[in-house]
Amino acid sequence: MKVMKISADVRKYENxxxxxxxxxxxxxxxxxEEKETAAYIEEQLRLLRPDSLERLFRTGVKAVFxxxxxxxxxxxxxxxxxxxxxxxxxxxxxxxxxxxxxxCGHDGHMAIMLGMAALIAQKRDQLENNYVLIFQPAxxxxxxxxxxxxxxxxxxxxxxxxxxxxIWPYLEAGKIGIKQGPLMAGMRDINVDIIxxxxxxxxxxxxxxxxxxxxxxxxxxxxIISRNVDPVDTAVLTLGVIKGGEARNIVCDRVHMEGTLxxxxxxxxxxxxxxxxxxxxxxEKGMGVETRCYETMAFPAVVNDxxxxxxxxxxxxxxxxxxxxxVMIS
Numbered sequence: 001m002k003v004m005k006i007s008a009d010v011r012k013y014e015n016x017x018x019x020x021x022x023x024x025x026x027x028x029x030x031x032x033e034e035k036e037t038a039a040y041i042e043e044q045l046r047l048l049r050p051d052s053l054e055r056l057f058r059t060g061v062k063a064v065f066x067x068x069x070x071x072x073x074x075x076x077x078x079x080x081x082x083x084x085x086x087x088x089x090x091x092x093x094x095x096x097x098x099x100x101x102x103x104c105g106h107d108g109h110m111a112i113m114l115g116m117a118a119l120i121a122q123k124r125d126q127l128e129n130n131y132v133l134i135f136q137p138a139x140x141x142x143x144x145x146x147x148x149x150x151x152x153x154x155x156x157x158x159x160x161x162x163x164x165x166x167i168w169p170y171l172e173a174g175k176i177g178i179k180q181g182p183l184m185a186g187m188r189d190i191n192v193d194i195i196x197x198x199x200x201x202x203x204x205x206x207x208x209x210x211x212x213x214x215x216x217x218x219x220x221x222x223x224i225i226s227r228n229v230d231p232v233d234t235a236v237l238t239l240g241v242i243k244g245g246e247a248r249n250i251v252c253d254r255v256h257m258e259g260t261l262x263x264x265x266x267x268x269x270x271x272x273x274x275x276x277x278x279x280x281x282x283x284e285k286g287m288g289v290e291t292r293c294y295e296t297m298a299f300p301a302v303v304n305d306x307x308x309x310x311x312x313x314x315x316x317x318x319x320x321x322x323x324x325x326x327v328m329i330s
Contacts, residue, residue: 009122013115020044021111022093028082028100028107031141034059037080037110041135044114048121050133052156057147061135064157065120067127075132075154075162076116078109079139105167110135112165130157143299161308168324176316177324180309185234185262186301187330188269190276192217194244194283195290198253207251211244213289214255217279218242224275235263235272236328262328264301299330 027036038059045053050063059080085101087094095101102108113133120131134153138144154162171177194214199207218239229235237259244255263269273293280291313321 010115010119013118016118017111017115020114021107024107024110025091025102026093026096028095028097028102029080030084030100031081031138031144032059034080034137038135038137041080041110041114045117045133048117050117050121056151056153057137057144059137060144060148060151060153061133062148062153063117063133065117065124065127065131065133066157067130068125069128070130070157071128072160073130073132073157075134075159076113077134077136077145077162077164078113079106079144080110080135080137081106081140081144083140104140106139108167109165132157132159134162142297161305163308163312171322171324174320175322176320177322178304178309178313178316179324179326180304180306182264182301182303182326183324184302184326185236185264185328185330186266186269187297187299188261188273188295189297190237190239190259190261190273191294191296192257192259192276192280193292194255194257194280195292196251196253196288199251201249201251204251207253208288209251210255210289211252213283213287214242214244214257216283216287217257220279220282221276224272224279228271228275229268233263233265233268234326234328235261235265235268237261237272262330264303264326266300301330 024037024040027040029035029037038055038061041061042053045061045063051066052062052064054062056062082100082102083104084099085103086099087101087103113135117133120127132154134148136144136148168177194210194217196208196210196213199205221237221239225235225237239257239259241258242255243257245252261269261272263272276293280293283289284291
C-alpha cells in the first residue's frame, strides 16, 4: 500500500487530530441537540485565537481566520451530529451518552477541521486567503446548512468557494476520492396516507380497505423507476415504512407509508413525484379511498464544481487519488 505524502507541517498535528476525534466520539449528540459538542469546539477554537468566533443556528459554529492581503475567502465545512445508535462496549472511548453514537464519521470530520484550524493558526502570517470554518449541525435531520447560510455563515467575509469531505470506509487507507460533477444524490422524503373506511372483516363490503389500496400503490410505484425514468438517468424509490390496521378481523381504514426518492436530476424527481400523484388519483377513483402525498425533507444533489475539483486534484500526487463513482447516498 502506498502511503500518501503528507507534509511535516501537517504530520505534526496527527496525534492532535486523533485525540480530538476520540474526545468528540465520546460525546455524541443528535441533530439540533449538539450543545456539548458546540461548546467543546468553541473551547478548542478559542485557544487558536481566530479573528471571529460565533454561534449560528443555535449549535452551529463559525470561525474566521483573516489573511493580511487575501486573494479570496475559502470555506471549510464539517458536520457535527450523531445517530440514535447504541455503541458496543468494546471501544475504549465509547459514547458516554446511552443510545447515541458517532456512527457516520462526523467525529472524524470535526477532528480534521480542528486540525485544519490549528494549522491555519500556525501559518497565520503566511496566509494568502481568508478561511471560514463552518461546523454544521443537523446534517442527519432537517439540515443545518441552509439555516446557517440564512444567518450569515457565508458572509463577513463573503465566501468564494467551499470544500468539504466525508470519511469513506470503502477507500484504501491513504487515498482521497475526488470526482468532478455529480457525487451524491439529491433526496426527497415521501409520505403517503391512504384513508378508507373501517368494517368488520366478515363484512368487507361495508368498508373500503386501505391495506389493499396501499398494496396496489406499492406495486405501481415501483414501475415508475423501471418504466417512466429514462434508463440513462439514475433514480431509486424506496418505501421503507408501512403502518396500518389495529386488529386482524377489522378492515383497515388508514395506512401511512414513508419512503425516500433519490436522484441527481430535479426534473426526474419532479416527474416521479407527479407519477405518484397519478397513481394515487387512480386509486381514489378505482378503489374509493382518499389519499395524501407530501414531502417532509428535500435536499439537492452534491455536484462538485469542475474547476475547484481540478484545483484540488492538482494539489495531490496522482498516486494519492482514488477514482470514485457517484452514489445514491445523500
